[in-house]
Amino acid sequence: MPDFSFHSIGTIHTPFKNRKGMPIQPAGAKNICGTIEILEKYAAGLKDLGGFSHIILLYAFHKSQGFDLEVTPFMDTVTHGLFSTRAPRRPNPLGMSVVRLLEHKGAKLIIQGIDVLDGTPLLDIKPYVPAFDGPAADALGWLEKNAAKADNLRSDARFTTS
Amino acid sequence: MPDFSFHSIGTIHTPFKNRKGMPIQPAGAKNICGTIEILEKYAAGLKDLGGFSHIILLYAFHKSQGFDLEVTPFMDTVTHGLFSTRAPRRPNPLGMSVVRLLEHKGAKLIIQGIDVLDGTPLLDIKPYVPAFDGPAADALGWLEKNAAKADNLRSDARFTTS
Numbered sequence: 001m002p003d004f005s006f007h008s009i010g011t012i013h014t015p016f017k018n019r020k021g022m023p024i025q026p027a028g029a030k031n032i033c034g035t036i037e038i039l040e041k042y043a044a045g046l047k048d049l050g051g052f053s054h055i056i057l058l059y060a061f062h063k064s065q066g067f068d069l070e071v072t073p074f075m076d077t078v079t080h081g082l083f084s085t086r087a088p089r090r091p092n093p094l095g096m097s098v099v100r101l102l103e104h105k106g107a108k109l110i111i112q113g114i115d116v117l118d119g120t121p122l123l124d125i126k127p128y129v130p131a132f133d134g135p136a137a138d139a140l141g142w143l144e145k146n147a148a149k150a151d152n153l154r155s156d157a158r159f160t161t162s
Numbered sequence: 163m164p165d166f167s168f169h170s171i172g173t174i175h176t177p178f179k180n181r182k183g184m185p186i187q188p189a190g191a192k193n194i195c196g197t198i199e200i201l202e203k204y205a206a207g208l209k210d211l212g213g214f215s216h217i218i219l220l221y222a223f224h225k226s227q228g229f230d231l232e233v234t235p236f237m238d239t240v241t242h243g244l245f246s247t248r249a250p251r252r253p254n255p256l257g258m259s260v261v262r263l264l265e266h267k268g269a270k271l272i273i274q275g276i277d278v279l280d281g282t283p284l285l286d287i288k289p290y291v292p293a294f295d296g297p298a299a300d301a302l303g304w305l306e307k308n309a310a311k312a313d314n315l316r317s318d319a320r321f322t323t324s
Contacts, residue, residue, distance in 0.1 A: 004222045004285070006166045006254040042253060044231040047243030051303025058220070058256050060166045069207040081209030083287040086294075091204060092168040092285045094220050096258060098295050123166070123254045125245040129305055132248075133260050134296035141213025143291055 008121035010038035010107075012059060016117050019063065023115045033102070034114035036122060043107035046125075050104035054128035055111070060121045061093035075146040084141055095120070098128050170283035172200035172269075174221060178279050181225065185277045195264070196276035198284060205269035208287075212266035216290035217273070222283045223255035237308040246303060257282070260290050 014034040016022045023029035036057075038046060049055065067089040070079040082090060095116065103110040109125075128134070176196040178184045185191035198219075200208060211217065229251040232241040244252060257278060265272040271287075290296070 004168045004170075004224075004283070006168060006256070008166075009253050042231065042245075045244035045253075046246070047232065048246040048304050049243055051301060051306075052246065053299045053301040054297055056258060058254075058258065062166075069204065070209065081211055082207035083204075084208070084210040084214065084289050086288055090286060091171050091207075092220075094168070094256075094286045096218060096220065096288065096295075098297060100297075121166070124252060124256045126248055126258065127246050127303060127305065128297075128299060129302060130296070130299050133258075134292070134299070135216055135260060135262075135290075137215045137290060137292050137296070139213060139215040140291060141289060142210050143289065144213075 006060075006123050008039075008060070008123065009042050010036055010122040012036050012057065012114065012116055012118075012120040012122050014114050014116055014118045014120075019117060022117070029115040030113050032114055033110060033112050034116075036109040036111060036125075038107045038109070038122070040107055046104055046107070046109070049101065049109070049125070049127065052101055052127045054098055055101045055109075056126040056128050056133065057097045057099060057122060058124040058126070059095045059097075059116060060123060061088035061090070061095050062119075062121050063117060064088040064090070064093040067091055076142060080142050094123075098133070168222075168285050170201075170222070170285065171204050172198055172284040174198050174219065174276065174278055174280075174282040174284055176276050176278055176280045176282075178277075181279060184279070191277040192275050194276055195272060195274050196278075198271040198273060198287075200269045200271070200284070202269055208266055208269070208271070211263065211271070211287070211289065214263060214289045216260055217263045217271075218288040218290050218295065219259045219261060219284060220286040220288070221257045221259075221278060222285060223250035223252070223257050224281075224283050225279060226250040226252070226255040229253055238304060242304055256285070260295070
């Protein structure tokens, strides 16, 4: 089985110092602002990013360890297959969030609608393009009747490992 | 600098046997179907995924090596900062595509609108939820006048490494 080694290209800073009480998705963190500090050696790669209203962040759930193939998500009371949830404990603990980009200055980005733990290691940034990334969905599975709850739900300790 | 080690959880099969002539984004691969074979040991994690019309695939650009901080994307004729493009050669060669899920059976998924190379190693699957992942963008940067071109553009050899 091939292995892929990735490294942090920067750090996401947010007001969330621990995993309990966090919004569970950006939809529940609409007004929360954060900053991204990119390593200086990658800062030139941010050129032109400021023209985009939204960006895609790929990051490591660095505090997550292990996983279960069936989990009970924050937004439901019954178990679901792990890959039909956004739980942070995954075979590859990769996270993805679409956030609003408020400002780009040098190696620093100011973002809005961020739902990750302070100090989260950033792995990649991509421009968000609705024609590629934002299709109209016509089925939301078990989230159909639960997605609206994400605005108000906060995490508890169920996915923490320490 | 922390390192993160990820492994393939399955393989994405597509009609694209080499990198030249591929659609450059799912928007240009609307009718292209592919299959995902998940490793048996992870198949139980797919439970309930079939209820979602669209899923998010995170995968490794396994044929990409190295990167440049400024690139000339397929959709333009001038250079842009790497992180404002979707070029596969990146500090962490991670790819992300939102695709339509047509069928889930056991360890196999049939998907539509897939734009990756046959044999691409899959790292994660997440349910696509417009309320989290599909905001209305009000600025598309350098893509503003170029995004529509993605429907018809095909890749050339510029991002290949071999």
